[in-house]
Amino acid sequence: MKQSNTLANGFIKAFADGAKGLLVIDNPQRKNAISAAMWRAIPEAVQWLHATAEVRVIVLIGAGDRDFSAGADISEFTELRKDTATARVYEASNSRAFSAIREAPVPVIAAIRGVCYGGGFGLAAAADLRLASADAVFAVPAAKLGLAYPADAVQDFVRGLGSQMARRALFTGAPLRAPELLAAGFLSEITGPNELEGQADILAETIAANAPLSLRASKLALRAVELGEDDLLREAEIIGGSTFESADYSEGRAAFAERRQPVFTGR
Structure with a gap:
């Protein structure tokens, strides 16, 4: 049975096809940048997928054929992260989104292509399994913006990247390529550019068939x-x-x- 749910004015979409769930960050015109409303919608989408649609596995992906996510929508920062008080409210919604992925009762697979920066990188790091196309590029540019990355989300980078690579990502803000992250153990597989969704679906199908x-x-x-x-x-x-x-x-x-x-x- 196929089901769907649209949130954040269509920028977050959830689909269920039997036991498989798909969570889509749908803002391709802006490299799937994540607005405040989208951050708030992610936990709701995860909850709907496992509690209402009763999927057994979730694939997290960016819409379109170019990028996973450029991270938080910086155009909102002037108002929504203008000082400590507003930044704390904003980051609380970030943390809830990361936690929803990390603590989902079912396995979450991140299928990554193109840009995977900042909060997008954080969402991928919170997932259980990560596949990427060969063109994927990763970065945590918080230090280049004069910001600190949310402390509770740093744990996902340390677990996924390892201590040294996490430090390199956070301290330098420099891009990291998919082969580097495969070697570090952050990625389980690199695919060709046209094979990512198919490989993610095969993995999801295998997981969904289990108890x-x-x-x-x-x-x-x-x-x-x-x-x-x-x-x-x-x-x-x-x-x-x-x-x-x-x-x-x-x-x-x-x-x-x-x-x-x-x-x-x-x-």
Whole structure:
């Protein structure tokens, strides 16, 4: 069943096709720059995809065939980030968007082409898996604007890029190319320019075919290990333990014995 939801006056779009979800940053005329309204809409879109549309995986992508996202819409900064008070309100919406991607109950795949700067880079860093076309270029230009990148989002750069590459990105603001980030482990794959969406879809299809409770338990356990959070680890253990009593576990065993593909329901 196909479903869709449009937010932020059409600049954020969510699509569900069965178990697969697609979250689109749709502002290609401005390199998919993200306005304040778009930042606020991202958590709502993620919530709709997993809670209402019940997808098992989300692909995050920029609209058009050129760029993932140039990051925050700088044209709004004169009013929306003009001083400490307004900047804190603005950055809170950034943080909620990053958190929505990072903490989504389902895996999130970022499919990146062209420009992936600033907040766009931050959204990609918050995702679970990242694929990029060979032309992708990444940067965190905050220091060149006289700004500090939101501290809570820096953790995603450190986890994704590693300590040294994260420092290089934040301290220099200089562009980083896809092959560099593949070598650093930030990207799982580089594709040709016309292959990105197809490869992301293949990966999403593979993930969506697996048991939802297993995916959720794995995502929580991975985050718990990365963050060193005991409470999160216990939550992962509880969900993991529940899989042994699930209908999906029975279906998985039966499918294996019958040499067929399992049909999981998330129960």
